[in-house]
Amino acid sequence: MPEIIRELCNGCGLCVAVCSCKGLVLIDNVATVVETVECDYCTQCEAVCPTGAIRCPYEIVVGES
Amino acid sequence: MSVDIEFLKSIPYFSGLDIAELEAIRQLVFERTAQRDEFILDEGEPGEVLYFVVSGAVKEFKTSAEGKEQILRIIRPGESFNDVPVFDGGPNVASATAIGPVVLYGISKTDIGIILNHHPRVAANVAKVLAERVRHLASLVEDLSFRNVIGRVAKLLLEYAENRTETERPRLTQQEMAAMVGTAREMVGRSIRVLEEKGAIRVDRHRIVLTDKEALRETAGELL
Ligand code: SF4
Ligand code: SF4
Numbered sequence: 001m002p003e004i005i006r007e008l009c010n011g012c013g014l015c016v017a018v019c020s021c022k023g024l025v026l027i028d029n030v031a032t033v034v035e036t037v038e039c040d041y042c043t044q045c046e047a048v049c050p051t052g053a054i055r056c057p058y059e060i061v062v063g064e065s
Numbered sequence: 066m067s068v069d070i071e072f073l074k075s076i077p078y079f080s081g082l083d084i085a086e087l088e089a090i091r092q093l094v095f096e097r098t099a100q101r102d103e104f105i106l107d108e109g110e111p112g113e114v115l116y117f118v119v120s121g122a123v124k125e126f127k128t129s130a131e132g133k134e135q136i137l138r139i140i141r142p143g144e145s146f147n148d149v150p151v152f153d154g155g156p157n158v159a160s161a162t163a164i165g166p167v168v169l170y171g172i173s174k175t176d177i178g179i180i181l182n183h184h185p186r187v188a189a190n191v192a193k194v195l196a197e198r199v200r201h202l203a204s205l206v207e208d209l210s211f212r213n214v215i216g217r218v219a220k221l222l223l224e225y226a227e228n229r230t231e232t233e234r235p236r237l238t239q240q241e242m243a244a245m246v247g248t249a250r251e252m253v254g255r256s257i258r259v260l261e262e263k264g265a266i267r268v269d270r271h272r273i274v275l276t277d278k279e280a281l282r283e284t285a286g287e288l289l
Pocket of ligand 1: 001021
């Protein structure tokens with residue numbers, strides 16, 4: 001699931017609107033992650049966030065195909 | 066729901082107008098909603114309506130002959146899209162879909178003409194909005210055609226994977242990768258897709274697995 005930097009969130013709710021898995025909600029006007037297996041890491045929430053408050057980081061590893 | 070004058074006042078197109086002018090413009094604005102993934106514009110169709118995003122977000126993109134999508138812009142509340150065809154009379158230059166449920170305000174091409182005739186300040190605002198748009202597109206063109214962004218993303222992934230220690234696993238967002246290679250986030254998304262299609266990497270939810278380092282090195286080419 002994505003990570004939220006609470007201090008950067010302005011409560012605009014765009015991330016909640018674009019998430020198709022109900023993985024995000026606004027609580028006290030701050031975006032909050034709701035753990036769900038439905039999150040496919042589409043990273044749309046990071047893409048729309050105007051303040052950089054959402055991070056969808058990738059671990060970079062070497063491995064087999 | 067009636068068109069909100071406070072919202073109109075807050076958007077760049079109508080900044081600096083007085084209440085009487087905004088009220089006149091409001092008469093020409095209509096509301097439209099769209100559901101997730103609904104097409105709002107089709108590339109190549111006649112451009113009839115200028116849209117503003119009121120809530121939610123819209124994705125503007127072009128599709129290549131092979132069916133690949135290149136996102137041009139994510140349009141957030143207060144921003145406009147489809148300006149170009151509405152002003153030059155040509156077809157839509159890109160397609161647009163709703164990323165989630167969205168509310169839009171629209172103004173028809175004819176009504177935009179009326180607004181420009183009656184409110185010269187809007188013309189000055191439009192020039193500014195379009196100038197910013199051109200600047201953004203020029204930098205995307207530069208990245209797409211002159212700079213080897215895919216190669217630089219390949220190089221970055223190799224460097225990150227090789228520098229990792231047992232305890233420290235490097236983690237990077239697409240936004241961070243974009244900042245590190247000096248490009249837009251849209252270009253990183255595209256590079257990752259291309260590298261995955263080449264079989265050089267595999268994206269496994271929150272993990273990028275480098276499956277063919279040799280192919281990555283080749284793509285990074287002379288940058289290494
Ligand atoms: S990554 Fe996609 S599915 Fe997961 S929380 Fe963000 S928008 Fe929702
Ligand atoms: S899009 Fe960003 S700023 Fe807006 S509610 Fe979500 S995390 Fe907060």
